[in-house]
Amino acid sequence: xxxxxxxxxxxxxxxxxxxxxxxxxxxxxxxxxxxxxxxxxxxxxxxxxxxxxxxxxxxxxxxxxxxxxxxxxxxxxxxxxxxxxxxxxxxxxxxxxxxxxxxxxxxxxxxxxxxxxxxxxxxxxxxxxxxxxxxxxxxxxxxxxxxxxxxxxxxxxxxxxxxxxxxxxxxxxxxxxxxxxxxxxxxxxxxxxxxxxxxxxxxxxxxxxxxxxxxxxxxxxxxxxxxxxxxxxxxxxxxxxxxxxxxxxxxxxxxxxxxxxxxxxxxxxxxxxxxxxxxxxxxxxxxxxxxxxxxxxxxxxxxxxxxxxxxxxxxxxxxxxxxxxxxxxxxxxxxxxxxxxxxxxxxxxxxxxxxxxxxxxxxxxxxxxxxxxxxxxxxxxxxxxxxxxxxxxxxxxxxxxxxxxxxxxxxxxxxxxxxxxxxxxxxxxxxxxxxxxxxxxxxxxxxxxxxxxx
Amino acid sequence: xxxxxxxxxxxxxxxxxxxxxxxxxxxxxxxxxxxxxxxxxxxxxxxxxxxxxxxxxxxxxxxxxxxxxxxxxxxxxxxxxxxxxxxxxxxxxxxxxxxxxxxxxxxxxxxxxxxxxxxxxxxxxxxxxxxxxxxxxxxxxxxxxxxxxxxxxxxxxxxxxxxxxxxxxxxxxxxxxxxxxxxxxxxxxxxxxxxxxxxxxxxxxxxxxxxxxxxxxxxxxxxxxxxxxxxxxxxxxxxxxxxxxxxxxxxxxxxxxxxxxxxxxxxxxxxxxxxxxxxxxxxxxxxxxxxxxxxxxxxxxxxxxxxxxxxxxxxxxxxxxxxxxxxxxxxxxxxxxxxxxxxxxxxxxxxxxxxxxxxxxxxxxxxxxxxxxxxxxxxxxxxxxxxxxxxxxxxxxxxxxxxxxxxxxxxxxxxxxxxxxxxxxxxxxxxxxxxxxxxxxxxxxxxxxxxxxx
Ligand SMILES: [K+]
Ligand SMILES: [K+]
Numbered sequence: 074x075x076x077x078x079x080x081x082x083x084x085x086x087x088x089x090x091x092x093x094x095x096x097x098x099x100x101x102x103x104x105x106x107x108x109x110x111x112x113x114x115x116x117x118x119x120x121x122x123x124x125x126x127x128x129x130x131x132x133x134x135x136x137x138x139x140x141x142x143x144x145x146x147x148x149x150x151x152x153x154x155x156x157x158x159x160x161x162x163x164x165x166x167x168x169x170x171x172x173x174x175x176x177x178x179x180x181x182x183x184x185x186x187x188x189x190x191x192x193x194x195x196x197x198x199x200x201x202x203x204x205x206x207x208x209x210x211x212x213x214x215x216x217x218x219x220x221x222x223x224x225x226x227x228x229x230x231x232x233x234x235x236x237x238x239x240x241x242x243x244x245x246x247x248x249x250x251x252x253x254x255x256x257x258x259x260x261x262x263x264x265x266x267x268x269x270x271x272x273x274x275x276x277x278x279x280x281x282x283x284x285x286x287x288x289x290x291x292x293x294x295x296x297x298x299x300x301x302x303x304x305x306x307x308x309x310x311x312x313x314x315x316x317x318x319x320x321x322x323x324x325x326x327x328x329x330x331x332x333x334x335x336x337x338x339x340x341x342x343x344x345x346x347x348x349x350x351x352x353x354x355x356x357x358x359x360x361x362x363x364x365x366x367x368x369x370x371x372x373x374x375x376x377x378x379x380x381x382x383x384x385x386x387x388x389x390x391x392x393x394x395x396x397x398x399x400x401x402x403x404x405x406x407x408x409x410x411x412x413x414x415x416x417x418x419x420x421x422x423x424x425x426x427x428x429x430x431x432x433x434x435x436x437x438x439x440x441x442x443x444x445x446x447x448x449x450x451x452x453x454x455x456x457x458x459x460x461x462x463x464x465x466x467x468x469x470x471x472x473x474x475x476x477x478x479x480x481x482x483x484x485x486x487x488x489x490x491x492x493x494x495x496x497x498x499x500x501x502x503x504x505x506x507x508x509x510x511x512x513x514x515x516x517x518x519x520x521x522x523x524x525x526x527x
Numbered sequence: 528x529x530x531x532x533x534x535x536x537x538x539x540x541x542x543x544x545x546x547x548x549x550x551x552x553x554x555x556x557x558x559x560x561x562x563x564x565x566x567x568x569x570x571x572x573x574x575x576x577x578x579x580x581x582x583x584x585x586x587x588x589x590x591x592x593x594x595x596x597x598x599x600x601x602x603x604x605x606x607x608x609x610x611x612x613x614x615x616x617x618x619x620x621x622x623x624x625x626x627x628x629x630x631x632x633x634x635x636x637x638x639x640x641x642x643x644x645x646x647x648x649x650x651x652x653x654x655x656x657x658x659x660x661x662x663x664x665x666x667x668x669x670x671x672x673x674x675x676x677x678x679x680x681x682x683x684x685x686x687x688x689x690x691x692x693x694x695x696x697x698x699x700x701x702x703x704x705x706x707x708x709x710x711x712x713x714x715x716x717x718x719x720x721x722x723x724x725x726x727x728x729x730x731x732x733x734x735x736x737x738x739x740x741x742x743x744x745x746x747x748x749x750x751x752x753x754x755x756x757x758x759x760x761x762x763x764x765x766x767x768x769x770x771x772x773x774x775x776x777x778x779x780x781x782x783x784x785x786x787x788x789x790x791x792x793x794x795x796x797x798x799x800x801x802x803x804x805x806x807x808x809x810x811x812x813x814x815x816x817x818x819x820x821x822x823x824x825x826x827x828x829x830x831x832x833x834x835x836x837x838x839x840x841x842x843x844x845x846x847x848x849x850x851x852x853x854x855x856x857x858x859x860x861x862x863x864x865x866x867x868x869x870x871x872x873x874x875x876x877x878x879x880x881x882x883x884x885x886x887x888x889x890x891x892x893x894x895x896x897x898x899x900x901x902x903x904x905x906x907x908x909x910x911x912x913x914x915x916x917x918x919x920x921x922x923x924x925x926x927x928x929x930x931x932x933x934x935x936x937x938x939x940x941x942x943x944x945x946x947x948x949x950x951x952x953x954x955x956x957x958x959x960x961x962x963x964x965x966x967x968x969x970x971x972x973x974x975x976x977x978x979x980x981x
Contacts, residue, residue, distance in 0.1 A: 331907075373913050374906040381899060404892055411889040427881065434888055435865040438858055445835060452828040453785075459827050460913040 103500045106169070110136045110496070113165045122158035123148075130488055137492045139165035141499035142392055144259025144362035144474025145465075145491065147481060151262035156245070162260060163252050169499070170256025170287070170392040171219055214298075215291045219255065226251040226283045233275050254283035257392040259362020259474035267353075271365040272346030277353055284361035289317060290388030308423050309399060313388050316398040324355035324382060328375050337370035358382035360393040362474025369477040373460070376477075380464060383471040384440070394472040394498045396433075396440050403433040436501075444470055447494050454486040455479070469494035557954050560623070564590045564950075567619045576612035577602075584942055591946045593619035595953035596846055598713025598816035598928025599919075599945065601935060605716035610699070616714060617706045623953065624710025624741070624846040625673055668752075669745045673709065680705040680737045687729050708737035711846040713816020713928035721807075725819040726800030731807055738815035743771060744842030762877050763853060767842050770852040778809035778836055782829050791824035812836035814847045816928025823931040827914070830931075834918060837925040838894070848926040848952045850887075850894050857887040890955075898924055901948050908940040909933070923948035 113136030116122060118129060127135075127148055134147045139162045148154075150162060231240075231247030238246060246262060253260040261267060270276040286294075296310040303311070329351035332339040339347045353365045358379045371379070386395010403418070407430050410418040417424040447466040448459075455462060457479055465479045469491045483491065567590030570576060572583060581589075581602055588601045593616045602608075604616060685694075685701030692700060700716060707714045715721060724730040740748075750764040757765070783805035786793040793801045807819045812833045825833070840849010857872070861884050864872040871878040901920040902913075909916060911933055919933045923945045937945065 372906070374903055377899070377903050377906060377913070404888065407885060408889040408892040411885045430885075430888075431861060431865045434858065434884075435862040438862040445831070449828055449831055452826070452831060458912070458914070459831070 106140055106496070106500055109165065109168055110140045112136075113140060113161065116161045117154070117158055119157075122155055122161060123153055124155060125153065127153065130485055134488055134492055135162065136165060137495050138474070139258065139260065140169035141394075141472050141495040142166055142170045142256045142258040143469060143472040143495045143498070144253070144261075145469060145476060145480045145495070146260070147483070147488065149264045150260055151264065159245075159249060159262070163249050166256050166258040166260060167252050170252075170258065171215070214295055218291065218294060219287075222283070222286055223251050223255050226255060226279060229275070229279050233279075250280065251283060254280045254361065254363065255287040255392065257284050257288050257361045257387065257472075259357075261363060266364045268365055268367065271350050271353075272342055274345075274349060277349045277365070280363060281353060281356050281361075284363075285317070285321075285356060288359060288361065288387035288391050288393035289313065290391035290393075292390045293388060308421050308425075309389075312399050312402050312420055316402050317388070320359065320382065320385070320398065321356050324358075324378060325352050327378055328355050328371075331372050331375045331378075332366075335370070335372055338366045338372075354379075355382075358471075358473055358475065359385065359387045359398075360395055360471050360473040362468075362472075364475060368464075368475050369461075376460065376464065379475070380467050383467045383473045383475070384444070386471050386473075394470075394501075396437050400433045400436055403429060404437060407433070440470065443494070443497060447490055450490055451487055454484050454490070455482075457482070465491065466494060470498040472498045560594055560950070560954055563619065563622055564594050567594060567615065570615045571608070571612055573611075576609055576615060577607055578609060579607065581607065584939055588942055588946055589616065590619060591949050592928070593712065593714065594623035595848075595926050595949040596620055596624045596710045596712040597923060597926040597949045597952070598707070598715075599923060599930060599934045599949070600714070601937070601942065603718045604714050605718065613699075613703060613716070617703050620710050620712040620714060621706050624706075624712065625669070668749055672745065672748060673741075676737070676740055677705050677709050680709060680733060683729070683733050687733075704734065705737060708734045708815065708817065709741040709846065711738050711742050711815050711841065711926075713811075715817060720818045722819055722821065725804050725807075726796055728799075728803060731803045731819070734817060735807060735810050735815075738817075739771070739775075739810060742813060742815065742841035742845050742847035743767065744845035744847075746844045747842060762875050762879075763843075766853050766856050766874055770856050771842070774813065774836065774839065774852065775810050778812075778832060779806050781832055782809050782825075785826050785829045786820075789824070789826055792820045792826075808833075809836075812925075812927055812929065813839065813841045813852075814849055814925050814927040816922075816926075818929060822918075822929050823915075830914065830918065833929070834921050837921045837927045837929070838898070840925050840927075848924075848955075850891050854887045854890055857883060858891060861887070894924065897948070897951060901944055904944055905941055908938050908944070909936075911936070919945065920948060924952040926952040 110133070114129070114133045117132040117135055118127070120126065131147050134145075135150075137143075138145050150159065154162065227244075227247045229247075230250055231244045234243035234246050237243070249260075249262060252258070259266075263269075267276060267280065290313065293310045293313050296306055300306050306314075325348075329339070329347060332351065332354075333347060334340055339350055342350060350366055353363075354371070354375070357363055359382050368376075368379075384395060385401045386397055387393020389397045389399060402420075403425055406420055406425060407418050418430060419425070444466055447470065448463050451462045451466060452459065461477045461479045464475070464477050467473070468475050472495055480491070564587070568583070568587040571586040571589055572581070574580065585601050588599075589604075591597075592599050604613065608616065681698075681701040683701075684704055685698045688697035688700050691697070703714075703716060706712070713720075717723075721730060721734065744767065747764045747767050750760055754760050760768075779802075783793070783801060786805065786808075787801060788794055793804055796804060804820055807817075808825070808829070811817055813836050822830075822833075838849060839855045840851055841847020843851045843853060856874075857879055860874055860879060861872050872884060873879070898920055901924065902917050905916045905920060906913065915931045915933045918929070918931050921927075922929050926949055934945070
């Protein structure tokens, strides 16, 4: 069994080879996404992709938004892009969402080639598997699972829409919305997202089911399939499931209570419509990006709640982004354990490793720092209220795709900043920082000091 | 030598006595501040304290703002309060700023009484001293240092203002502004704070020197006095000094660059006036609370920078609040060390203890959580832009006292929320949480687990 963490790399390795191995997975991941974005942007710039020509910035923005499964749009997907353009977008979403890694492995298997050390490391990082022997099985499971769920979702939506749209269009809509929802992309075929279906139970339940399943993360589903019983699940899976239920429940009740008298959102809906709309808006910030209510009409307190949910995001190794639900839970548990003066941070009678806590701290600091810097820069380039800018930046970094309407009014500098945020958000703030920071082997141990904090 | 941390308390101690000792310092500190606020509110409610009667909420708000050295005001200190009222405010600031502990120890010394175990524990927490034999000397040093600096500041300001105001008034102004500045209270005798002195070098330099000296923290000054040389200073002192210089420099340059063309702030000032005003606004968020520019006229990007500076605050064991400069540095160092895959978090070739990192994480999480919750509640009670509310909440929790003008327009629920924030901000988010959380002795050790983060 090969251990990934560099402290397990034997000291006698030469520095340059150690470096190459350390950089490789992140470089490949980032490079792969970048390549996919460039190809996508070129395809979307083709005359056949749009009814009216779009600019390079617009095609790059759209390709980045699709590959990073964000869903922010500068041109309306439904009216600006042809069927070809929409297919390209759907393909970019699927490739981006499931990750290049899965496809790389499948390709290798299909070609009958051996998987080298490098690919194993890459895949291990992607699926968070520590046992490389189960890797190929895992990759297969992921693909089969994803395609099965998508097929079911597509059939439900296509059948449901067939009366309204005719079978050809409804099939394509079912295909497009399923891919967009399962991959938490949030791309819609109309400018008002799913607002027309605000009280529609079939659309609400199917779409939210798709993006919650996708956003929970494959590792949890694989774990459930293997272990069957709650007590046998990994600590990670249990934290993720409980965290998802807790966040969704709190958000549902808060949004219902806050918005019930707002005439621009819930007030004029039926009681069941109110709950459906509150539910949809409660779960979409993590990080689906569809909406059935006008986001800019929500009360500021709901908006603040959405900002927090978008920052947290979904599950690790999923189609969602953000700092991740379990990262947030680990921060809470570490705080709680400090207040109780516990030496260990516990979850389900297991200690959460110091390495995990450090990683949670690092990823949160970097995300907060990137968000702060982006908002600072956007305040210099855009003329818009701070809240709209903050919402846009958090949405882009969390690859959420919700907007208070700023996206279409961005300056070209603003568009560039959002493109960068979406890319960082998907590749992972930590991954990018890993690449930038030069790792070094420490030989000396230093004495410890306690210093005043707070 | 008595170790404070509960893991050093022998197991055979009975649970109830261990609990009593653990709770005591925090309970005493909070209780003392609360008592001082109640006495102060009662004094300020006396007819002799104000020209026109004020409400109980207003007197409580003013007393809390003074004791917690925040400086947010619902009634104008200069025109609403009589000389008696202003003296009460100055006294509350001085008592709140230097801490009740110092005065408790001094009183005990003066009475010739022995200092008991409990007082030692309290004082140790207050001054972060681990050697109880130097405690009384430390308390004396603090008092002498504070009074000396204040005397110098008062004489400079009184002499400078004597032509303008006459010697009696100038002496009182010098006294009031010195106490307010040194204790980072930010209370001014006119509604426009120090805006009339925006280009005045004497006022700018004296006031900022006073609040920077006060905000650096006594422990640093005591360390400098004892060690004399940079290399001999504690890691904490060196981090604090470098952090203060770095934050102030970055803020100075950023505010100068952003505001230089803003006609409502810097544009109409002379070149030296521009730098003085940029300097003042760069250093006041941590956490002095005076201003020489209209805060609500600053560009949003400057405002965002101020929000961050206010959240960070000043030095531990100082008259400043916030999460503290070194807490912020520790978070950055921990992130950096994780990215470099270092096992230890280092500063000046010393390892920062895991306990310190956990404490930094805990205090930041609690501060962020309290801020988020307060903004959420204020959005429900107030009708004001998110930015104004966020600024007010961060200012109150950091006991900064800067405002974009919301303070005087708060609803009574809003005033209550701000009162609570100022109290939490001064007593320390961690202290309050310590009191609330029930400590428990763990007997079992649990196995470690690594989980996916990010
Ligand atoms: K999305
Ligand atoms: K203050």
